[in-house]
Amino acid sequence: MSGLAFPVFTTAAQLRRAFDHSFTVARSFETPRLHDFLSIRLGTEPYAMRLEQVARLVAGITITPLPTTAPHLLGIAGSRGAIVPVYDLRSLLGCSTADVPRWIVLVATTLLPVALAFDVFEGHLRVPGDAIALGPTETSSWQQTPDVLHAPDHLRPIVNVPAIIDWISLSMLQGLSPSPMEQ
């Protein structure tokens, strides 16, 4: 049996050639505008999150619960020497699940460091602009933007991270912790 004849080794050779080929072509800055997304899953629901709204992706980090009445606050976690509150994105978006989330993203915001936890990180998506369907801008829903991403596999609602950060900031300032669903 030849080594190259086996599919795994063939795939490895293809990966090697593709990786080497990427460094052999000339750099071009004339590429069209592309948008980066993280494809995630909350429970069984697929979602997308703009990569520009994410500061870091972390897996398997330890979340330390806090004695709080806020149901969306899972606890706090340490990242690169900083303590960040970790909110459960699943409960924030109304997805009920009992599993402990494995993935968190640190939101890129200047107001306060916040991390959102979710179940599964499925991958990185780079799509052109026409793959994004924009919704009405006057919506007041903080849960998500009405934008929808036409991913190759699914239609993925795009998580409205700024609205969630605004709601968390407002709730921290007001000391309120109403349920987003109640709101």
Added chain:
Amino acid sequence: MGRHWTFGHKIAASAVVIVALTVAISALAVFSLRNVAAMNDRVIAVDAQILADAERFRAEVERRGGAARGFLLTREDRFVEGMNAARQSCLSILARLTRNVTDSSGRQIVEALERSEAVHQREMDRVIRLRRSSATIAEVTKAYDEHVSPERDAVDAAIRALVARQVQLLQNARDASREAASAAITLMILMSVAAAAFVGLVAFVLARALSRQIGTAVGLIQSSSAELQAGATQQSTAATQQTTAISEITTTITELLVTSRQIAESARRVAAIAEQTVTSANSGEGTVGKAHEAILGIRRQVDTIVNHMLELGKTSQQIGGVLEIVSELAEQTNILAINATIEAAGAGDAGRRFAVVADEIRKLADRVSGSAKEIRGLIDDVRSAVNTTVMATEMGSKTVDAGSRHFADVAAGFKQIAGLVSTTTEASREIELSTKQQTSAVEQVNVAIASVAQATRETEASSSQTLQTASQLALLSNDLQRLVKPRAA
């Protein structure tokens, strides 16, 4: 006529009656003829004789008179002698007449004739004596005329009276004979008419009886011939069907004969094959022993295969563990690449080159992750195949064990087969012998069937002949029926 008389009896009785009538008529005719003949005979024998004697007497009287006249003329004695001879003839005639004439009137005439003749003779004798004397011729003539001639006339008168009487008697006898003949003819005609009427009556009665009985018999013959014809037709049809059936049976028996020969040949082959089978079974027993040893070797090889497969399963598990590490590394690499991309984006244009590298690293990590998933799938398939193979191999091992046990049974079976095949050989030989006997019997049956077929063909021909005969009999009965009852035909 009896009702139960046969035709022969009836015809014989009728013939007897007719013969009796014929005999009676013939007897009557004979009697009548004899009566008439007797009457004629009597007329001829008596009356005609008397008449002839009378005429003869007349002639003798004439001859005597002539002789007397000759003597008278010549005086020669020879005339006297002639006269005496005539006289003797006359006397004998008179004696015969006296005997023949029996009635009184006739006797009187004969007696008168006898007296006148005697007187005539006496007178003639006296004249002759006169002539002998010295008397003259004249005296003699005178005496003759005076004495002889009258007596001669008296004799002639007596003769005429006698002749007249006899003529009358002849006339009477002829009339009586005619009357008797006429009566006999009338009686015969009457009897013939009666016989004819009787014969006609008998013929009518016989015809009616014969027509009735023969018609009945012919009717029975017609019905019997029709039944015989139908029976012959049915028999002919049955014979034809039987011929066809026997032909089919012959064909079947021929096929059976061929089949029996084939069975005998097959039995012989079976016996030969059974002998070969015994040899093969004996050799198979040794082969089974060798195969048992080979099975044990296979068992050992299977154990080795199971061990190797278990090792392969363990190796697959180790590969899975390594693959977990590779997957985690790919995931971490992906996370790092994404974070590097984020950092590069934050660095602006300065981080764009780094973003390209990070992007390539992320792509590589994605592909590695995908490949790791594929490898995991392959490893899962391998592990599943290994597990299946191990299970199959273990089952194979168990099967080999069972096969090993079965081989012992097979060896015993081969011995039993050898014994049974020997029995089969004997049975095949018996079958061959029985089949040959059966073939011989079938050949005999075939010959017998051929004889039966020949007999059936002859029966068919006989039936056809019977049918033809029945048809002819029917035609004959129709002809008879037409003969007996024309209107019925």
